[in-house]
Amino acid sequence: MSLSVTELIPSGGIGDTWRAAVSHSTGFRGCTSNCLNPATCPRWRRRWEPYSTVPRKKNARPIPATERPMQISFHEWEDSAVAHRAAASIGSDEVQVWIARAPSDEARLTALDCQLSPDERARADRFRVSEPRRQFVFGRALLRQLLGACLNVEPVTLAFGYHPRGKPFLAQSGLNSDLRFNLSHSGLIVAIALAHGREVGVDLESIHRLDDWPLLAERIFSSRELCELRALPASKQREAFFNGWTRKEAYLKATSEGLTDDLPAIEVTLVPGQKPQLLRLPAGLEGAHQWAIQGIPLPPDFAGALAFET
Template sequence: MTGLNPMWLPAPTDLTLLPDEVHVWRIDLDRPQGQLQNLAATLCADELARAERFYFQEHRQRFIAGRGMLRSILAGYLGIEPQHIKFDYQPRGKPVLADTFAQSGLAFNLSHSQGLGLCAVNYTRQIGIDLEYIRPMSDVESLAERFFLPREYDVVRSLPTDQKQEVFFRYWTCKEAYLKATGEGIAQLEQVEIALTPTEPARLKTIKDWSLLELVPADNYLAAVAVAGFGWHLKCWQY
């Protein structure tokens, strides 16, 4: 694994986000029923309606947990109650802070997979995060050929079988993190070229002035954070 395996610390009561910091929160989405009820009480009608559209109860509960804890995290930075936060949505669905909260400059992005979530937060920089559970796949090469650039596909194809899957997900999380930061959709995967090897960290090859950092947030998970610009410091918190 080439990704950073950070220490996830409990957040201090006097949490401060400095202009040159990026905070990443690790969130356990499987919460007790009592906590879920409290989190659901902070959601708006639109979020509750979205939760109800999930077919499986497990998915409904994880959505409520993710959105509720996102509100709680952002509220801590903004100094308000979670239920008072309002969101706008960009054309491809990326949530951003609305109304007066947007003037704070607080930028965030949320990703979740299975029972784990990650939330990245900073001031003023475009930011995106993607998290993937590494699940067994029999068609890694064909997926790489379909979604990746020829040079990236060649890397996946050249690897031993036991390395193909990890490298595929490294490419995927890096591309998705950048596309989520810019608000573009998955259809643009082929427009983002990533340079990486099994032993070297990933970097954005064709796009300048962006940072890319790979994370290993838990066993069998991979993640990546894309941030506009350089010179920032990472802090990792456990919700």
């Protein structure tokens, strides 16, 4: 998996036109001829991407940060100096999503375990099955490495607090940081979203994980969503279900609400190929305009979504 994608979204939120800039796919491995020029290198393209395609007038005023389009960037993680610099360069108008695959060998997992806090190691030891333990250890170690790079501190020194429904946050007031984050994993794939000053939520699922998804759909989808789902060809319905499921879950994780009993009141788009969008919330449509949803580039057997404040 090699990712080097940047998307720009105007700060107006849902309903605006999205513009995408896709760089050549080198990820963080190796170089190409373009890497000699920082203006064309995909690793640093985010710094050089123009905020507008309209030619700037002479003596025009700079665009205020609040009017600049949101940037959504996707990265493949590996523990390298380039990846650390990319994480550390996150801007106030950017949401970064980092995607990684958990190691399969126990030796590397043991090394990562040393980066966790005592309470995290105790929590990892309580897992009776190896795969959930691997997911937890790798996810927390990766989260610490990313946050450490952003804040220029040692990952092991970070301390977390937890919201009432379990969403973690940085507990050290001395860091003076408004960095927000969220984590999700399924199988060996881990995704972490980062942003300054805006809540983010991320969710990913293997689309082959559930066999009883048609029954679950009746509990979590509205009547409109169910009609849309059932109108699709049978070959597309499973993918559509997980599109809807991950988009709702990403929103709930962003708001720290966790799973609720009123999931049908949260309406999203779910048809494969359709733009991810939050259509309705229990509080009404006005609340939906404060949030945006974006798909995540993942292997074909996975569905994923990012939700963030606009």
